[in-house]
Amino acid sequence: MAGILDNAIRRWLQDPHKILGPYIKEGMTVLDLGCGPGFFSVEIALMAGKSGQVIAADLQEEMLQKLRDKIKGTELEKRITLLRSEENKIGLAENVDFVLAFYMVHETLDQEKLLHEIISRLKPDGHILIVEPLFHVSKTAFQETVKKAVDSGLVPVESPKVFLSRAVLMKKSRQ
Numbered sequence: 440m441a442g443i444l445d446n447a448i449r450r451w452l453q454d455p456h457k458i459l460g461p462y463i464k465e466g467m468t469v470l471d472l473g474c475g476p477g478f479f480s481v482e483i484a485l486m487a488g489k490s491g492q493v494i495a496a497d498l499q500e501e502m503l504q505k506l507r508d509k510i511k512g513t514e515l516e517k518r519i520t521l522l523r524s525e526e527n528k529i530g531l532a533e534n535v536d537f538v539l540a541f542y543m544v545h546e547t548l549d550q551e552k553l554l555h556e557i558i559s560r561l562k563p564d565g566h567i568l569i570v571e572p573l574f575h576v577s578k579t580a581f582q583e584t585v586k587k588a589v590d591s592g593l594v595p596v597e598s599p600k601v602f603l604s605r606a607v608l609m610k611k612s613r614q
């Protein structure tokens with residue numbers, strides 16, 4: 440699975456800089472939730488720069504180990520914090536500017552609980568990008584996820600195009 444998630448073909452079809460470049464700025468604290476082997480975490484760390492911070496969270500220690508091995512001995516070790524999360528608790532200790540949830544929300548048992556924790560840690564002007572696989576997650580299932588997010592206190596901002604995916608960028612509601 441980790442091989443499918445991090446290879447040159449994916450990098451070309453789902454270029455992290457094209458997908459995330461419009462949203463991630465230097466100095467941001469970013470949560471890569473369900474980071475897997477860190478396909479996006481590494482690129483986010485480069486985009487957020489030396490003054491930025493990435494929290495790469497995953498349920499699976501094996502995935503975190505792959506990312507740990509990838510950044511070992513590099514400058515990125517200082518910029519990426521690995522976080523072993525639990526099924527219904529991310530365990531974030533800090534507030535974040537941006538959350539990426541790429542191909543992970545459909546895997547969670549309790550989406551509402553996850554969304555509540557994210558919102559509690561999202562800074563007032565923060566955003567979350569939810570991306571789900573096109574064929575694995577139906578339009579209806581994706582709309583249900585967006586509804587749960589709206590009911591939890593997020594508002595949709597835009598629907599970016601991501602290859603073979605359904606995607607929505609959301610921010611905190613002002614109410």
Ligand SMILES: C[S@@+](CC[C@H](N)C(=O)[O-])C[C@H]1O[C@@H](n2cnc3c(N)ncnc32)[C@H](O)[C@@H]1O
Nearest residue numbers: 444473474475478497498499526541542543546
């Ligand atoms: C399909 S992979 C996607 C990995 C990565 N986001 C990517 O696009 O390359 C989904 C990942 O989400 C993780 N995951 C699933 N549910 C999770 C949860 N509740 N909290 C944290 N990670 C979770 C899985 O362990 C897996 O590594």
